[in-house]
Amino acid sequence: MLFQNTYAKLPEAFFEKTSPSPVISPTLIALNEPLAQELNLDPHHLRSPEGLAILAGNKVPPGAQPISTAYSGHQFANFNPMLGDGRAILLGEINGFDLQLKGSGPTPFSRRGDGRSALGPVLREYLVSEAMHQLGIPTTRALAAVSSGELVYREHPEPGGVFTRVASSHLRIGTAQYFAARRDLTNLQILVDYAIQRHYPDAKTPLDLLTSVIQSQAQLIAQWMGVGFIHGVMNTDNMSLSGETIDYGPCAFMDQYNPAQKYSYIDQGGRYAYHNQPTIAQWNLARLAETLLPIIHPDLDQAHQLAITELQKFPDLFEHHRLQIFANKIGLPQLSDWNIIQILLDLMTEDQIDFTLTFHHLTQNADQFLRLFKDPRKANDWLELRKSLGAIDTNTMRHHNSAYIPRNHLIEEAIQSSYQDDHTKFNALHKLLQTPYQTDQNHPPENHLPLPDQIIKNTFCGT
Ligand code: AMP
Ligand code: MG
Numbered sequence: 460m461l462f463q464n465t466y467a468k469l470p471e472a473f474f475e476k477t478s479p480s481p482v483i484s485p486t487l488i489a490l491n492e493p494l495a496q497e498l499n500l501d502p503h504h505l506r507s508p509e510g511l512a513i514l515a516g517n518k519v520p521p522g523a524q525p526i527s528t529a530y531s532g533h534q535f536a537n538f539n540p541m542l543g544d545g546r547a548i549l550l551g552e553i554n555g556f557d558l559q560l561k562g563s564g565p566t567p568f569s570r571r572g573d574g575r576s577a578l579g580p581v582l583r584e585y586l587v588s589e590a591m592h593q594l595g596i597p598t599t600r601a602l603a604a605v606s607s608g609e610l611v612y613r614e615h616p617e618p619g620g621v622f623t624r625v626a627s628s629h630l631r632i633g634t635a636q637y638f639a640a641r642r643d644l645t646n647l648q649i650l651v652d653y654a655i656q657r658h659y660p661d662a663k664t665p666l667d668l669l670t671s672v673i674q675s676q677a678q679l680i681a682q683w684m685g686v687g688f689i690h691g692v693m694n695t696d697n698m699s700l701s702g703e704t705i706d707y708g709p710c711a712f713m714d715q716y717n718p719a720q721k722y723s724y725i726d727q728g729g730r731y732a733y734h735n736q737p738t739i740a741q742w743n744l745a746r747l748a749e750t751l752l753p754i755i756h757p758d759l760d761q762a763h764q765l766a767i768t769e770l771q772k773f774p775d776l777f778e779h780h781r782l783q784i785f786a787n788k789i790g791l792p793q794l795s796d797w798n799i800i801q802i803l804l805d806l807m808t809e810d811q812i813d814f815t816l817t818f819h820h821l822t823q824n825a826d827q828f829l830r831l832f833k834d835p836r837k838a839n840d841w842l843e844l845r846k847s848l849g850a851i852d853t854n855t856m857r858h859h860n861s862a863y864i865p866r867n868h869l870i871e872e873a874i875q876s877s878y879q880d881d882h883t884k885f886n887a888l889h890k891l892l893q894t895p896y897q898t899d900q901n902h903p904p905e906n907h908l909p910l911p912d913q914i915i916k917n918t919f920c921g922t
Pocket of ligand 1: 542543544545546547568569570571572573574575576692696697706708920
């Protein structure tokens with residue numbers, strides 16, 4: 460493994476040197492061979508006893524300089540100056556991508572946590588992040604899931620797991636906040652230069668970085684909205700500078716369309732509900748802007764003005780992307796007005812119709828689409844309205860309306876089977892989500908909806 464370790468070469472304030480703690484008897488549950496190959500890693504080696512030892516945190520691979528990174532963050536709007544990787548260890552970068560072990564034991568940032576992860580959240584992140592990637596949404600990736608052979612103690616004892624995450628970096632808004640909170644402008648500037656070099660090589664100044672993050676997050680959140688994804692814990696430490704989806708905790712894809720949908724048990728107030736995601740993203744970006752002010756311009760008033768001008772572009776950028784995404788979903792890629800989309804979404808809300816299935820049937824079969832609604836006449840009127848607006852581009856629709864999403868109840872079923880050492884459900888679900896836009900005749904998408912007693916109302920961080 461050829462490690463670059465650029466993060467470990469940053470000033471010491473950025474991280475703590477930390478070795479992973481070994482586990483008793485690791486077993487490889489999943490290995491992402493295509494991703495391994497993209498990284499020039501040999502899947503055969505990763506499956507060998509030495510490879511497994513590396514993926515379990517039992518052996519530090521030659522050339523790696525393991526560290527846990529420092530960051531702060533606003534958690535549900537409350538600032539915590541000291542978070543950091545409490546249960547994750549960065550081995551280093553390979554081909555420019557971070558290789559990180561999650562659940563690999565305590566770090567100097569663990570506070571009262573054990574630095575471990577239950578196997579459930581490991582399998583969940585594996586399924587959901589890989590599904591996101593195949594749906595075409597920027598995300599961290601899953602290289603491997605390992606069961607540790609040890610128990611972790613949460614509400615109940617649960618089997619433990621170690622997850623290997625690949626990311627274009629693990630820089631977060633919270634990383635910038637860490638230095639701003641300490642008035643450490645030297646390291647803040649070093650962080651900005653590093654982020655620019657890794658993610659936005661055309662950017663030159665801290666203001667350029669802010670602009671770039673605003674642009675990539677506006678696109679990302681619009682993409683989430685287009686697949687019904689609810690991140691669930693959009694704290695500033697869980698929002699990447701690169702624009703990748705990161706930190707899959709209590710996240711979920713919604714089944715029935717409900718703009719106010721939330722699943723996370725700890726999000727009682729619905730701060731991170733589906734329809735709040737763009738507002739929260741902008742709030743988080745404002746926190747990023749604040750941290751950068753002193754290095755945006757020596758005159759604070761001017762810095763403020765410059766930053767606000769950029770932040771105010773977010774709503775239009777987001778609306779622009781969301782309109783394009785939903786226009787593609789209804790087959791009118793040239794659409795310039797949100798109105799017809801809102802009419803459909805209102806009908807779906809009224810009848811509590813499955814989000815993914817609505818657009819799937821709309822793409823594949825108008826009769827099945829109409830039958831979803833209590834009053835098919837209203838849906839038919841909508842089809843007529845759509846027809847009046849232009850020719851329907853079904854090819855575009857097919858690339859924007861997936862047949863499958865990682866549904867909560869299916870993930871939960873897969874995890875429960877894996878807890879009994881039966882990984883067939885996990886593997887089958889993962890396989891289906893590898894090609895989410897292709898309908899598999901053996902798995903009609905309508906059979907994937909939860910029955911009333913299968914609906915999952917709450918998801919948990921599981922940490
Ligand atoms: P997250 O829920 O992943 O956003 O985590 C929030 C913070 O809690 C981060 O600083 C994590 O590193 C830390 N954390 C979460 N779970 C654990 C754990 N089991 N042990 C130690 N720290 C943890
Ligand atoms: Mg986090």
